[in-house]
Amino acid sequence: MAQITLIEAVTQALAYEMAHDPSVVVLGEDVGVNGGVFRATQGLQEKFGEWRVIDTPLDEMTIAGVTVGMAVQGMKPVAEAQFEGFIYPMMEHIACHAARMRNRTRGRLTVPAVWRAPWGGGIRAPEHHSEANEHLFTNIPGLRVVLPSSPARAYGLLLAAIRDPDPVIFFEPKRIYRQYKEEVPDDGEALPLDVCFVLRDGTDVTIVSWGAQVKEALEAADALAAEGISAEVIDVATLTPLDFDTIAESVQKTGRCVIVHEAPKTAGFGAEIAARVAEECLYDLLAPVERVTGFDTHIPLFRLEMKYLPSVERVVDAAKRTLAAS
Amino acid sequence: MTIAAKFEIEYLQYLDAEGKQVRDDLPEFAKDLGHMVELYKLMLSTRVFDAKSIALQRTGKLGTYASCLGHEAAHVGIGSAMRPEDVYAPSYREYGAQLYRGVQPREVYMYWGGDERGNDYQKEPARHDFAWSVPIATQCLHAAGSALAFKIRGEKRVAVATIGDGGSSKGDFYGAINMAGARELPLVIAIVNNQWAISVPRKIQSGAQTLAQKGIAAGLYSIQVDGNDIIAVRKAMEDALERARNGQGGSVLELVTYRLGDHTTADDARRYRGKDEVDEAWAKEPMKRLKHWLVAKGVWDDAKEEAWKAECDDWMDNEVNAYLETKTQPVTAMFDYIFAEVPADLAKQRDYVLSLENKAH
Numbered sequence: 001m002a003q004i005t006l007i008e009a010v011t012q013a014l015a016y017e018m019a020h021d022p023s024v025v026v027l028g029e030d031v032g033v034n035g036g037v038f039r040a041t042q043g044l045q046e047k048f049g050e051w052r053v054i055d056t057p058l059d060e061m062t063i064a065g066v067t068v069g070m071a072v073q074g075m076k077p078v079a080e081a082q083f084e085g086f087i088y089p090m091m092e093h094i095a096c097h098a099a100r101m102r103n104r105t106r107g108r109l110t111v112p113a114v115w116r117a118p119w120g121g122g123i124r125a126p127e128h129h130s131e132a133n134e135h136l137f138t139n140i141p142g143l144r145v146v147l148p149s150s151p152a153r154a155y156g157l158l159l160a161a162i163r164d165p166d167p168v169i170f171f172e173p174k175r176i177y178r179q180y181k182e183e184v185p186d187d188g189e190a191l192p193l194d195v196c197f198v199l200r201d202g203t204d205v206t207i208v209s210w211g212a213q214v215k216e217a218l219e220a221a222d223a224l225a226a227e228g229i230s231a232e233v234i235d236v237a238t239l240t241p242l243d244f245d246t247i248a249e250s251v252q253k254t255g256r257c258v259i260v261h262e263a264p265k266t267a268g269f270g271a272e273i274a275a276r277v278a279e280e281c282l283y284d285l286l287a288p289v290e291r292v293t294g295f296d297t298h299i300p301l302f303r304l305e306m307k308y309l310p311s312v313e314r315v316v317d318a319a320k321r322t323l324a325a326s
Numbered sequence: 327m328t329i330a331a332k333f334e335i336e337y338l339q340y341l342d343a344e345g346k347q348v349r350d351d352l353p354e355f356a357k358d359l360g361h362m363v364e365l366y367k368l369m370l371s372t373r374v375f376d377a378k379s380i381a382l383q384r385t386g387k388l389g390t391y392a393s394c395l396g397h398e399a400a401h402v403g404i405g406s407a408m409r410p411e412d413v414y415a416p417s418y419r420e421y422g423a424q425l426y427r428g429v430q431p432r433e434v435y436m437y438w439g440g441d442e443r444g445n446d447y448q449k450e451p452a453r454h455d456f457a458w459s460v461p462i463a464t465q466c467l468h469a470a471g472s473a474l475a476f477k478i479r480g481e482k483r484v485a486v487a488t489i490g491d492g493g494s495s496k497g498d499f500y501g502a503i504n505m506a507g508a509r510e511l512p513l514v515i516a517i518v519n520n521q522w523a524i525s526v527p528r529k530i531q532s533g534a535q536t537l538a539q540k541g542i543a544a545g546l547y548s549i550q551v552d553g554n555d556i557i558a559v560r561k562a563m564e565d566a567l568e569r570a571r572n573g574q575g576g577s578v579l580e581l582v583t584y585r586l587g588d589h590t591t592a593d594d595a596r597r598y599r600g601k602d603e604v605d606e607a608w609a610k611e612p613m614k615r616l617k618h619w620l621v622a623k624g625v626w627d628d629a630k631e632e633a634w635k636a637e638c639d640d641w642m643d644n645e646v647n648a649y650l651e652t653k654t655q656p657v658t659a660m661f662d663y664i665f666a667e668v669p670a671d672l673a674k675q676r677d678y679v680l681s682l683e684n685k686a687h
Contacts, residue, residue, distance in 0.1 A: 025478065051478045057508055062501035065464060069471020069485070072456070073413070075478070077471075089497075096461050097468065103663040105457050106446040110666070142664045165666040194669060241669035 003181035009151035010040045010116070010172060013158040014078065016188050018048050021076060024162060027054040028063055028080030037082055038118055038177060064090035064115070068097045071113040076162055081117035084171060085128030090115065091136075098167040099142035114161045119147070119171035120212050120262055121309055124302040132211070132263035132294060137169045138240045138272070144168040144193055145239040149176070149214035153237060155184045156191030163190060173212035193238045196246040202232035205256040205319045208247055208273055210236040213260050213310055220260075220315035231319060239269050244276050251277055255286035256322035262309050265293040287325030290318040333542045335535075338562050339552035343610040345618025353561040359625045365406055365556055366616050366626065367634055369398035372422040373613065374638040375431050376587075378646065382435065383591045387650065391438045392419040396554075396586030399612030400518050401488075402426060403559025403581075407567055408486055410451040413472045415465035415487040418458040420518075423488070428452035431645035432652075439649060442659075463493035466502035466515055473511035473576070484512045484570040486563075492523025494537045500544075506576035507545030513576035514566045515541075518553060520585035521607075525598040541578025553581030554612035586611060657683050 004012065018024045026041055032055035035042035045053035056063050060081060067079040081087040098111040121130035137145045146161055146168055148154035154172065161168035199214070200221050209217040214235045221231035232250050236242070251257045257277050259270040274289045292310045299308050340356070342348050355361055376395055382388040394401060401422025408414060414427060421434060428449035437444030437458060445457035459465035469487035476483045493499055494517045506513040517537045521528045534540060541548030547569055551562045559581055566577035584607035588595045595604075620626035661668055661676040668676060 054474075057501070057504050059497075059501050059504070061497050062467060062470075062505050065467020065498060065501065066471035066474055066505060069415075069468035069473075070475045071471075072468065073472045073475035075475050092461060093464060093467065097459075097464060102665070104442060104445050106443050106659075107663050108446045108453065109457065144665075241665070241671045244671060 002183075004151055004184050005178045005181050006148070006151045006154045006172070007038055007040055007177040009155040009184050010158060011042055011044070012184065012186050013155045013162075014041065014044060015047065016186055017159060017162045018044065018052060020188065023074060024076045024078065025052045025054060025070065026078045026080070027056050027067065029056060029058055029082050031055060031080050036080065038174065040080070040116070040172070060086055060089040061093070064093035067113050067115070068093050068101070068111055071098070071111040071167075072101065072109050076112050078114045078116060078162060081115060083129045084117040084119040084133055085131045087115070087117050087133070094137070094143070094167065094169070095140050099140050102166065103142060110165060111167045112165050114158075114168045114170050116170045116172060118174040118177070120173050120175055121299045121305050122175035122212065124305075127301060130299050130305060132261065132299070134169075134171055134211075134239060135263055135267060135269045138269050142166065143240065145171070146193060147171045147173065147211040147237060147239065149173060149211055149235050149237065151182045152184050153191060153197065153235070156189060157193065157237060159188065160190035160193045164193060168193075171211065175212040176215060179215070194241065194243055195238070196243045197235040197237055198232065198246065198250065199235050200231065200233040202230040202254065204230045204254055205258060205322055206232045206234060206247070206250040206254045207258045207260060207315065207319065208234045208236060209260040210239065211262070213262050216310055216312050216315055217260050219312045220319065223312060223316050224319055229319065229323060242272070244280070247273065247277070248280050251281045252284045255284055255326070256319070257285070258290045258292060258315065258318045258322060260292045260310050260315055262294045264296045265291060266296050268293055287322035290322055292318045333539065335538050335542075335548060335550050337550045337552070338558045339555050340557040340561070341555045341615045341619055343554070343615055345615035345622070347619070353557065353564070355560060355564070356557045359620070359623055362616075363620060363625055365402055365560070366620055368406075368426060369402050369422065369556065369613060369616070370631070370634060371638040371641065372398050372402065372425060374635060375421060375425070375642055378642045379435065379438070380591065382646065383438075388435060388439050390590050390592045392590045393587035394419045394421050396584050396607070396611055397518060397520060398422050399556035399616070400516070400553040400559055400581040400583050403556045404486065404488060404516055404563055407560050407563035408484070409567070412451075412484045412486060412567070413455055413469070415456040415469040415472070415485065416458060417462070417465060417489055417493065418460055420488050424452060424455075427455060431642060432648045435646065435649035436652060441652065441655065443655065463489045463496035463498040465489070466493075466499045467505075469515070470502040470505045470511060470513050473506065473513040474509065476512055477509070482571050484514060484567050486514045486516065486567075488516045488518055490523060491517060491519040491521065491528050491531055491537060492526065493517070494540060495531055500540070503541055503544035503546055503576065503578060510573065510575040512570035512573075514563070514570055514579065515576070516563070516579045516581055518581050518583060520583050522585050522589070522595070522599065524589045524593060527599075536580055538578055538580035544578075546575065547577040548579075549577070550580045550582060553583035554610055554615065556612060556616055583612070584610070
């Protein structure tokens with residue numbers, strides 16, 4: 001079986017679902033002939049034609065609004081924002097319409113659409129191409145916010161996102177688009193959108209992360225293991241609606257919690273998880289919750305960006321602080 | 327000088343302000359006087375409905391309400407030209423079009439009366455139309471997306487959106503007409519130019535000579551219409567719908583009318599416009615001219631008018647009673663339509679609210 005990268009898994013999921021459901025269409029800037037600037041839609045237009053893989057005019061607002069309209073008519077559009085930093089003109093249609101349509105009409109009209117966007121820093125890209133802005137969406141009721149962290153989860157979660165009857169924001173960690181390959185059977189099996197994934201069992205500290213940063217979380221767990229510290233690693237994957245039970249269960253076991261994300265610290269989604277840990281697991285805690293995050297600055301241009309992104313070392317240090325506390 | 331491209335905007339009118347026919351080539355539907363009487367009756371019932379809504383708001387039985395006074399020809403013209411299978415994406419005051427398509431007055435009252443069920447239109451074809459769109463002009467793109475879906479599926483259906491003169495300043499409008507032009511979508515956008523976007527007049531909304539010509543830039547068929555003349559509105563709409571249905575692409579119609587009332591019941595138009603201007607607009611309003619024309623044709627008179635008004639009053643009283651008798655939704659309703667199924671995490675909040683409710687009783 002072929003080993004594929006995360007971005008190839010995205011393409012594979014799109015191709016699978018388009019082949020099996022004629023109502024699925026892909027639209028965005030450069031998604032057609034060019035196959036997307038990261039090649040996520042490579043070969044799809046050849047296979048499915050220009051009316052199912054639609055190059056739109058260069059206007060994010062248009063893409064987002066047209067996506068809402070198509071979805072209300074019973075299609076399953078998968079819209080691409082070329083980069084997460086260009087998603088802002090789409091937000092009115094996402095927040096004011098996609099996320100509200102079912103509620104507004106008491107279920108009469110719905111928006112079964114997906115907005116995909118390459119997400120996050122670390123690829124030496126220009127300004128506005130390296131944002132981590134998932135927390136701006138997690139506060140909008142009616143949206144699912146999904147961030148895969150491996151080729152297999154990208155495949156399974158994207159299939160689930162397309163099949164979901166409600167709007168999904170699907171952020172793809174571009175830093176690990178081509179970082180490694182794994183076997184991803186093209187079997188059309190979706191992964192659940194309502195659970196966190198426990199990637200590594202441990203007993204001393206829980207490391208909670210999502211997206212590209214899961215890589216640092218796992219590497220930190222390896223480094224900690226070398227020092228005899230057992231870290232459990234959780235990939236949240238679907239930030240909202242949150243499966244907090246999986247996180248709570250782990251923190252109740254370990255008594256320590258380190259949250260790792262690359263978005264700015266203040267009001268990042270880590271703040272929500274920390275608050276929930278305080279609400280529901282305070283008496284299980286042996287140490288204060290730690291957050292290892294981007295800073296409350298704009299992600300710097302690329303000469304400094306790796307100083308901004310949480311490093312393995314920062315995660316290891318945070319985990320050790322929680323152990324030193326008790 | 328070499329001209330790269332050249333354009334003109336036609337202005338369409340059949341009845342002047344006095345109800346005098348200004349051209350002889352009446353469209354087919356207008357030769358059917360029985361049908362014209364029906365259109366007049368719906369315009370009249372829309373006006374009765376509107377007055378009733380304002381009375382409800384003034385007596386505290388309705389929240390903020392956006393009146394449609396003066397827009398009756400534009401709205402009924404739009405609604406009556408559409409086919410049932412078409413899709414309508416209104417803004418928030420196009421009751422004349424919506425009543426034609428099956429929205430019930432009680433649903434309008436429910437929406438403005440603070441109950442989402444007002445958007446759950448029960449009767450077709452309104453049932454497959456969009457709900458009111460409060461964010462200005464966003465519905466243009468939803469209509470464009472609908473039109474794209476129709477084109478992809480090979481359905482002979484048209485998506486129609488209405489916006490105001492202010493709405494034509496927004497990117498959503500430009501995006502929608504641009505997309506429609508680029509992909510030859512079956513989209514019709516009617517700009518109901520009522521001269522005022524709350525307090526901002528048409529002349530400082532845009533430097534364009536007509537709002538219709540904005541459609542030219544997108545490659546759409548574009549026309550300016552006397553929006554107080556229902557024959558002209560209906561004819562322009564029929565032409566645009568037929569073009570769209572036949573794969574000839576989208577249209578922009580500018581329907582020139584006047585907002586005779588306040589923007590909403592929360593607005594006081596006397597703050598920003600003079601009485602003379604409003605008086606002048608009343609002289610051109612849409613009901614009078616059509617009535618004159620129908621009376622001259624011998625198919626309408628004051629007795630019929632009074633009888634129909636009385637029927638409308640009964641209808642609206644019945645609708646108002648149905649609205650007032652509707653019980654508030656259970657508190658859990660705020661959770662039940664966020665997703666297709668209530669997620670476990672949200673269910674905890676739902677249970678909590680339910681427990682508060684049970685404690686209160």
